[in-house]
Amino acid sequence: MVSLFSNILDVAGFALGFWRYPIMILPLLPPMIPVNLVFLPMIYMLMYQYFPKWKSFIFASIGISLLNSFVFEPILVWLELYEPVVWKHIYSLPIYIFMAVFLKWLLESIVKRAQ
DSSP: OOOHHHHHHHHHHHHHSSEEEESSSSSSSSSHIIIIIIIIIHHHHHHHHHOOSSHHHHHHHHHHHIIIOOOOOOOOHTTTSSSEOOOOOHHHHHHHHHHHHHHHHHHHHHHHHHH
């Protein structure tokens, strides 16, 4: 679910001109596919596993969101893999938090209905 959500947002932001990718390896695919398919799902899976209670999960998601927004995104800019056009790193923070909280809620709702 994290992969799907992050890929949709990545393609939408790219198409709307919020950011661009200076290096396009394959013209049809954004270069952030490895981040969207591996890095983010792995981080969210570890958060879900190690912080099962809502309170600790919220704190962990805020911490990971801060790292993603203000450490990892600037590293991608520094590596010239990602170039914000009208996007600021602060805009990513609530999206990362929302994605974590919403997907945990959705997953728990599905599990509860299945029981």
